[in-house]
Amino acid sequence: MRAIDRGLCRCHVCGKLARHPGDGSYLCPRCHTPLHPRIPYSVSRAWAFTLTALIVFVPANVFPIMTVRKIDNTIPSTILAGVIDLARNDMLPIAIVVFIASIAVPVFKLVGIMFLLFTVQRGRPINAAQATNMYRFIDLIGRWSMLDLFVISILVTLVSFGQFASIEANIGASAFAGVVVLTLLAAESFDPRLIWDLQEPTP
Amino acid sequence: MQATELTPASHGVCPPATHLSACLECDQLLDIPDDQPRPRCPRCGAAQAPFQPFDPTRPLALALAALILAIPANLYPQMAFSLLGRPNAYTLAGGAWHLIDVGFWWVGALVLVCTLVAPLVLLSLIIGTCLAWKLHLPSSWIASGLKLYHQVASWVMLDVYLLAVIVSVVKLKDMGSFELTTGFFCFVLMLVLLSVAMVSFNTERFWDLWEARRAGH
Incomplete structure (x- = not known):
């Protein structure tokens, strides 16, 4: 039995189970937050964030995220080039970690959310337990994409020796930060309860 | 725990009380027993906030300890890197500020929020709401603190x-002399305390206490 079938709704802020008889707007009796049986406009908000993230994803990978400057040479590197560089220099475990955090995770998140959105819009029942697990996984891994940005912050600050050697941030980093925030917002806007609503026989 | 047979006359032995709740991930109506430390939704497996009694003392103590450690963790450099005898040091605020300074204000601000501002605000909120509870301060303060906590976490x-620190160690160790300094070790301890404080700070049960006190007055 779903809470919505009984005209109940759990407040997403304070956790109170409150009455919400169908249409109309109601406030939580305890904390006075507006109650929503489902996140309002969940699918369109999630689509908006996902599509924007998809667009920003292109410059994030095409443009270099940082430039390593030494006396004799200047090497700009993109995310992928950074991973390859780590792997070549016998730092395979770290290369794998960075690859997962900054390439595999964003791609998987974007593809995963789009899959969930398509499924919900198609409206046919699916294996809800599996889809929920996928949603949880997307939600869990999202923040780990911040890894590369923290690394850039550390490297840029520590390696600044003027003309000798310096590491500078590039425009790709800004775009990548955009992708991370947008995918976080997309995952937050998606309401996993919609997956389970597909199981219910439609009247 | 062994199941006890129900004997209405004996003291303190009764079936655990249950609370009606709804799963936030699949909207299933749930009956959660009082004594379960980690209840889960039987349909989708989502973790639910336990209904065990909540005491603000514990998160208060942990958050205070974390806040004290946050002082050296932020004031002392966390990493030092030197090349040809010229040293550079990294502090959380300094790193983010450096990025903002060279024009990457958006990345810098994001790093600043995620590593410095949000943790400190979160600790202050835990300490503030728990203290306000203990000192019987106006309940509306606690309510706004708990609402804000939700958004910051x-x-x-x-x-x-x-x-990221570990990745940086690997990237820099061949380039020059790199070391982790005092600030970093304080930071790790602070991280542990902050995590434990966040787990023990059960906002839903705090709301229950809040509601009960409000009704009592």
């Missing part, structure tokens, strides 16, 4: 930062 990314 997802932006605390200190665990990701910890991994």
